[in-house]
Amino acid sequence: MDKIYELLLEIRPEYDFKVNNGIIEEGVLDSFDLISLVTMVEEQFDIFIDALDIIPENFSSIEAIANVIRKNGGEI
C-alpha cells in the first residue's frame, strides 16, 4: 500500500491521499494523471494492466488501486 501512496504523491504531492476515497471524482486526478498513474503502477509492480480495467472507479482510492493491481497479477 505504501508503494501506491508514494506513486500518488509523486503525481500530486500536495494532496492527502490516505484520507480520501474519491481521488478521481473530486477531480484530484484527471484522465491524463490516470494514464501517468497506470504507467507508473505497471513499472513499479511489473505488470500490464488490462486496458478495460483503466476506468476511474478502479483508481478512485488506494484500496481500489490495490485491487486492480492484484487482479492484473501484481503482488501488494
Next chain:
Amino acid sequence: MKTIFRGKKITGILGVLPQNEVRFEDEVHNYNFPEKQTLRLKKVMGYEKHRVVKHTTSSSDLCVAGLNYMLDKDLVKKDEIGAVVVVTTTPDHFIPHVSNIIQGECGLDNHVICTDVSQGCAAFLHGLMQAFMLLEHLEDKKVVVFTVDTLSKKVSKKDRNSYPLIGDAAGITIVENDSSSKDICFNLYNDGSRREALIIPAGGSRLACSVDTALMEDVDNDGNLRSLDNLKMDGSEVFSFVQTEVPPLIEETLEFSGQNKEDIEWYLFHQPNKFMLKKLAEKLEIPYEKMPMNIVENFGNPSGASIPINIVHNLGKKLLDNTYNCCLSAFGSGLTWGAMTIELGGMDFCEMLISDC
C-alpha cells in the same frame, strides 16, 4: 459493412508535412497545469514534437503542394487521373469543395471526378473505400486519395488534453486497378449515438460561429481552456471506445480474411497516442515491433492522414521492392472504427515531402 474489394492496388503514397515543427517543451507554459505534471505525459503519450501549418495555410495548400510535386517528378501524370477524393474535417471552405480547389489549382482535366468526404481519424479507410468503388468505373485511370487535416486551427492552444498531440499533415495515395492484386478484406462500423465524444460544437449549421462561441472557458473544470469553436475530446470515452471496439474488430477482420494474427507482418494503425496503441497491442497480443506507434512523437497525431504518414515514415522505400501482408485500422470521430487486410508493396513511390506551407 464487411466486404471484399478485388483487383485494386495502392501504387504510391506521398506524405506531406508542414515545415513548422514545434517542441512540446516550448509549449508547456501555455497550459494551466504544473510543468512537472505536464512533462510526465511526454514519455507516456509520446509528446515530443509536432508539425503545425502556418496561420495562412489551408488543407488544400498541403494537397496542392503534394500533387504538384508528384506531377513535377512524374510520379503521376495528369491524364492518368480519373478522380480526386478528398477526405477531411478541415475543408478550406464549406463551398467550394477541397477536391475542386485541387483540380483547379493543379490544372486537372474537367472530366476528373471531384468528391469530398467528411471523416476524421478513419479518413484513410473511407477514402480507399471510395477509390475502390470509383475504380469499378474508371478502367485504367487512377484515383488520387487525399486524406488531410489541419486541426491545429480548431484545437485550443490552452487545451493540454488535445493540443500537444495535434499534427497537421496530408497523405496522397494513388489507387488503381490491378487484376493480379490480392483481395482486400474490409470491415467498417459506426455508432452515431456516441458522436459527442469528439466534437467541434460551433461553426456548422447547428451553431454558427459568433463572439459568444469564441469565448475561452474552463467548461469541464479540468484546467483546460477552450471555446465552442474548438475541438472537444472526451479522452476517457475515446480511450474506452477504442479499447472495447478495436480488438474484436481486428479479430473479426482477420477471421473474415482467413488469416491469423501471425500472418500479418505489419499492423499499421491510426496514431492517437503511444499509450493507447501500446494498450491495443497488449490486448491483441501483437508484438510492439509489428505495430509502429512513433508518429505522435515525431509529427503529432495527423488525424485523417495518420495511416499514410505511418506507412511512409516506417516502411517508406521498403515498399518499392518488397511486399508485406498488412492490417490497417482506423478509429475516431463519428464514432467510426474500421479495419482492412491488404498486401502493400511493389509501389512506384512511397516518400515524405516537407512542404513550406
